[in-house]
Amino acid sequence: MSKNQNFFERVYKVAKLIPHGRVTSYGAIATYLGAARSARMVGWAMNNSHSKNIPAHRVVNRIGLLTGKQHFDGTNLMQQLLENEGIVVFENQIQDFKTVFWNPINELLPEEDL
Template identity: 80%
Template sequence: MKLETLNFFDKVYEVAKRIPYGRVTSYGAIATYLGAARSARMVGYAMNGSHGKDVPAHRVVNRKGLLTGKHHFDGTNLMQQLLESEGVQVTENQIQDLQKVYWDPSKELD
């Protein structure tokens, strides 16, 4: 699917769908990749609206590795549980070894 023909939220979803299993990226990294570096918050809004769209929103965290979107998931710790099921270590709502599991779409795509 060509990103140029999609609206911003759909572009965000297409990038998020490419995040590899067991890896995470940040709202800002997706925004930067899409040429909207100052739109990390809009990426967050897109992730909030991604339910039912087969988007691995649990793999998108803030730049420090915090699970800031966790309250948008059903269940108490679903975001953390999904990440841990993929081998990502999370302690106190923060990704451990962020550099090891971090995926940068600007370096990995295109």
């Protein structure tokens, strides 16, 4: 397994922990994994996750913008998935972002689980 594949798998394990009705950011996942400057790499992992049953729609940028929406089938699928979970989105931005934000640092996992 390449270093990127291993990192992607670790990203997917964290993404699977994001609770229904909550979101996190690329940077929060990267920081949690000890790679704070790798938010873009988390984004690449999310782009490659569609066939893996990963809730990629719950990962947004640091201010709540749906920057990954072009990677979902359909024009508004990412927004629709979030709204189905009770998250309010207006003009491609999550409203009450601080309220629905989930920080993985609060869900400490044993290192061997990542």
